[in-house]
Amino acid sequence: MPRIPVHTIDDAPADSVAALQKIAKQTGKVLNIHAEMAHSPVVMAAYAGIGDAIAQHGSFDARTREAIALAVGAVNSCDYCQSAHTISATRAGLTQEQTLAIRSGSVIDDPALDTMLAVVRDAAANAGSVEDTTWTAALDAGWTATELTEAFAHLAANLFTNYFNHYVGTELDVLAAPQLRS
Structure with a gap:
């Protein structure tokens, strides 16, 4: 409510x-x-x-931005953001199956993007801390220090909206995201 x-x-x-x-x-x-x-x-x-x-x-394409938003929204259990960004993510070129995989913390068979999502998931779950192995995997996958730094802005933007929705109890006014499989 x-x-x-x-x-x-x-x-x-x-x-x-x-x-x-x-x-x-x-x-x-x-x-x-x-x-x-x-x-x-x-x-x-x-x-x-x-x-x-x-x-x-920013330098990220819409697909990357939306994948980050889905990953962070899932870590923070923000139903509103997972729903809104599922819509945006499919418009940006992710399939419905990929949106479900991102939200569940699984890989989407895009090795570079998978490593970036691991970085933002780690940061979202650990008050900004990222395991060195996770960070190094992203660098090894081709992400630059500049891009990994930019990811923090996307993380912060999504934390802002996730926490705001929890804070005020935002009611869903977009199509609900599909339920994750157990």
Whole structure:
């Protein structure tokens, strides 16, 4: 159950409106997560800021970004983000089976991406710490120090939304992600 009501563009605080409009244009509608973030202009600005930084300076393709989001969302048991990013991930070229594998912590037969996902899973599960063997495997798979550093921005962006959803109890307003097999 949500702890705070969702805003619309018409009733959001004035300092949140521009960011809310921009995000709604990108997503096609005002999603509950953003409508709840709008209560606090600082939350909207922080979310938009990291998103803008990734858009302007990031080097990962949509497939990689969405795979990272799914992996982090699964580690953090964020149903909202796993659902939203399953939709985005399939649009970015991942199959439904790959999204399920990523969420379950399995490999997807993309050795380079699998090693990157191992890095972000490790970091998400261990307060940012990554095992040296995991890090080295990613380097050996071809990821550069710059790319592994960039992955931290994606990790932080996803931790921000995962934790926000848990914090306020965001209700799902997108198609639920398929259930993981036991």
